[in-house]
Amino acid sequence: MYLTKEEEKTLRGEDGETLRKMIEILVALGDIYGADALIPIKSAQVSGVSYKTIGDAGLEWISDLKGKVRVPTVLNPAGMDMNNWERLGIDPKFAAKQIEIIKAFGSLGIEPKCTCTPYYLNGFDVQYKDHLAWGESSAISFSNSVLGARTNREGGPSALAAALIGKTPDYGYHKVENRTPSFEIIVDFETAGSDYGALGYVAGKMVGSKIPLFKMKSVPTKDEMKMLGAAMAASGAVALYHIDGVTPEIKDKEFVYEKPAESITIDQKDISAVYETSNDSTMKPDIVTIGCPHCSKAELEMLAALLEGKTVVKEFWIFTSREVAEQNKAIVDKIEKSGAKVVCDTCMVVSPAANSYSCMMVNSGKAYAYVPSMCGLKATYGTAERCVKEATGEI
Ligand SMILES: C[C@@](O)(CCOP(=O)(O)O)CC(=O)O
Ligand code: SF4
Structure with a gap:
C-alpha cells in the first residue's frame, strides 16, 4: 500500500x-x-x-x-x-x-x-x-x-x-464498484413500523453479507430503514442495502449496476412468523424494551402518545442518546409519567441491567436476534403498540 x-x-x-x-x-x-x-x-x-x-x-x-x-x-x-x-x-x-x-x-x-x-x-x-x-x-x-x-x-x-x-x-x-447490489428481494405486500425489523430479521438470514436490492410496495421512513438495516446486520452481516426508488445511491444516475443474478420474494407469512412468538403463552414477558437502535425524536413522540394516560405494570425501558433525550425533555417527561424509564448512553443488549429477567418483549429485529445470546433471556417480538399494551397490562 x-x-x-x-x-x-x-x-x-x-x-x-x-x-x-x-x-x-x-x-x-x-x-x-x-x-x-x-x-x-x-x-x-x-x-x-x-x-x-x-x-x-x-x-x-x-x-x-x-x-x-x-x-x-x-x-x-x-x-x-x-x-x-x-x-x-x-x-x-x-x-x-x-x-x-x-x-x-x-x-x-x-x-x-x-x-x-x-x-x-x-x-x-x-x-x-x-x-x-x-x-x-x-x-x-x-x-x-x-x-x-x-x-x-x-x-x-x-x-x-x-x-x-x-x-x-x-x-x-x-x-x-463494491457497492453494487448482488441479491434482489421482492416485498410485494404493505409494510409499516416494526414490520421492517421483522423483514430485516428474515432477510438477513437469507443474504448473509451480500448487498440486497429491495423492491418494496411501501416506501419506508428513515426510522423504518434504521430498523430494517439494524436487523439485517444482526441476523446476517449486511453492511449496505439499496431500496429501489428510495435510497440515494440507487437513485443516482451515475451509479452503474446490473440486475442482481439472485432474486427472492419474502411473503407476509415470513414476517407474521416473527410476530407469532408473542402469542406463545410460555413467552410471557416480564420486561419490555424499545430503542434498538436508539430512539429518534419521532419514535419518542409516538411512544409518548401511546402511553398517554396509562401506567406501566412492569419494567418498560426506552433507550435513546443523551442528546436526543435532552433536546426533547417534554416528550421524555410525558413518557416517564407512565412509569416507563427513558434511559440514555446504553441499551438492553450491552447493559447487564436486564440479565435477571426471564423474557423480554422488543419491537426490534436486532434486539430480537441478540437478547437471547448476549443477555441470556428469551425474547419475543411485537409492534410498538403491542409493547405498550404488554407494559401497561392491557394484554
Ligand atoms: C451489538 C452491538 O450493537 C453492540 C455491542 O457492541 P460493542 O460493545 O459496541 O462492541 C454491536 C454491533 O452490532 O455492531
Ligand atoms: S444492540 Fe444496543 S448498541 Fe446495538 S443497535 Fe441495538 S441499541 Fe444500539
Whole structure:
C-alpha cells in the first residue's frame, strides 16, 4: 500500500508509540484487503465501549493509548446510563469500571456521547459519499444505505485507529464498484413500523453479507430503514442495502449496476412468523424494551402518545442518546409519567441491567436476534403498540 512521507514517518514510530500502533493496524488491514492508499475520513464511531462486552482486557488496551483523535469521534453505547446508573440497579463495581473506560476514551479527545445513532447528533452530519470509519453495525448500515456515505464494518480497534490517524484504508465499501447490489428481494405486500425489523430479521438470514436490492410496495421512513438495516446486520452481516426508488445511491444516475443474478420474494407469512412468538403463552414477558437502535425524536413522540394516560405494570425501558433525550425533555417527561424509564448512553443488549429477567418483549429485529445470546433471556417480538399494551397490562 502506498504511504505518504508523513504516514511512513508515523509507521517508523517518529510520532510516538500510539500512532505507530494505530497506523500499523490500518496498514495491515489495507494490505490484507488490497487497499492502495489511506484516505481521509470525516468522522469515526468507536464500538466496544461497554464493560460488559470489552472487560478488563479492553479497558487496559484503551488506557495504554496516548494522543488525540483527528476527526469528530463518538462512542457506541456503554453498559449503563452514565448519569443515572443506579436507577437500573447496576453493580457499583461495574459502574466504576465503566466510568474508567469512558475517561480513557475522553483522554484521547473523544466526547462521552455513547450512541448507536450518531447520525441524529448535531454537528455530526453525514453527507452523500462521505468516507467514515464507524464500528456499530446498525449505524454502518444506516450511513452506507440511507445516507449513501461510505464505511467498512470497522471493529473497535480499527475505528479508533482511524480516528487517531484521521484516515482509513481505501477498500471495500469505500469503492463504488463494491457497492453494487448482488441479491434482489421482492416485498410485494404493505409494510409499516416494526414490520421492517421483522423483514430485516428474515432477510438477513437469507443474504448473509451480500448487498440486497429491495423492491418494496411501501416506501419506508428513515426510522423504518434504521430498523430494517439494524436487523439485517444482526441476523446476517449486511453492511449496505439499496431500496429501489428510495435510497440515494440507487437513485443516482451515475451509479452503474446490473440486475442482481439472485432474486427472492419474502411473503407476509415470513414476517407474521416473527410476530407469532408473542402469542406463545410460555413467552410471557416480564420486561419490555424499545430503542434498538436508539430512539429518534419521532419514535419518542409516538411512544409518548401511546402511553398517554396509562401506567406501566412492569419494567418498560426506552433507550435513546443523551442528546436526543435532552433536546426533547417534554416528550421524555410525558413518557416517564407512565412509569416507563427513558434511559440514555446504553441499551438492553450491552447493559447487564436486564440479565435477571426471564423474557423480554422488543419491537426490534436486532434486539430480537441478540437478547437471547448476549443477555441470556428469551425474547419475543411485537409492534410498538403491542409493547405498550404488554407494559401497561392491557394484554
Ligand atoms: C451489538 C452491538 O450493537 C453492540 C455491542 O457492541 P460493542 O460493545 O459496541 O462492541 C454491536 C454491533 O452490532 O455492531
Ligand atoms: S441499541 Fe441495538 S443497535 Fe444500539 S448498541 Fe444496543 S444492540 Fe446495538
